Amino acid sequence: MTRAITELSGVVSTVCDEIDTGGDRAMTAAPVLPRSTWDELVQVWQNLDLPNNGWRAEIIEESIVMTPPPGYGHNVIADRVHRALARVIPENWGIFQTAAVEIPLRSNLFIPDLVVIPMDALPSDDDPVPVPAGRALLAVEITSKSNANRDRNEKLWGYAHGGVPLFLLIDRFAKDEPSVTLYSGPSDGRYRFQHKVPFGEPIALPEPFDFTLETKEF
Template identity: 35%
Template sequence: MAEPPVPEHPPVPSGRLDARDIEDAFTQLSTAAPDGWRVELIEGEIHVTPPANGEHEEYVSEVNRQVTLRQRSQELRNYSGIGLNVPGASQTGHVIPDLVVAPKGTFDNKEEWHDPSTVLLVVEVTSDSTAGNDRVKKIRGYARAAIPVYLLIDREAGQVTVCASPEGDDYATKSSYKMGLTVPLPAPLGFDLDTAEF
């Protein structure tokens, strides 16, 4: 029985890829990725992540529930699976936070990647495959995008970190709490998150 032919791939250019090549490769991978997989462009590197496990989604669901119940403005909405453009080492980074809080209508268009200028909060829940990006690179991207609050739920470390007051490539304040404690979220949210519910 003859073996099936090996598909031909276009030649890989030698040397460093420029930003356009990276964007093209990112677009091709995004189109080809199976449902549920995330393809992100973070500081010039393409990251492909498999679907999250059940525990990860329980954490995201609980944050979603508490934000919905406790937020002060009836004009805010919670979004999952939303692509954001954030500044990075490449001209544009493309990230998909686990949860985004923004005013109603912020993403009311047909675009896949959105301007984060009205986003109030991004939430990331770490997984083994994403923890490094969530702890370092995404902090820089979200700060550069001037997103007021970044909530990092670090399952592996057993802690929650609230990053607030973006300044350049970082946040001016970072407060970490052991998992299970009440975590105060600063303005513009201004309520406590009970991590004992995770």
């Protein structure tokens, strides 16, 4: 279950309980807010009173979407990927599960399930200031039943527009079989390359990671 909130003329209101991305529709159009309006929306996001620390709030095409904590299957995969990344990245990079990245051009602010960001790209204070998406080196999303299409569509599109060089989509609920897809080479709002493997097969992450992620325990 997810909940979406829109901010219009300073008024926040609940608009729906479930988000249907609309498939291809989500890949072809998105609103673009003026910078001043975007900053106001981010301020609303920063001041949200979430039910508890496990909930996440993101801005997806002008709507603030709140998502409850994921289940253990999701968390186990996140833990395994985190451990694998921690073994290969340098100490001056961080792996985060609650860091927000923003793509103002497309009115998006995402909190990836995992994101790798150089430490020197992080904000200097404790305020929940989003990091420009282009400073991330890798974003990872793990699908849940309630938001799988959002990860496959809006987030794929958003990360490409934001210039995230590598996007790893771990799709537990893919139509044919669970799969892992690595998207790379963002250009003009799309990823030029993708490599997909089913759960159980390894997938190689290129430079600057240069390692193979095992998926047999997903």
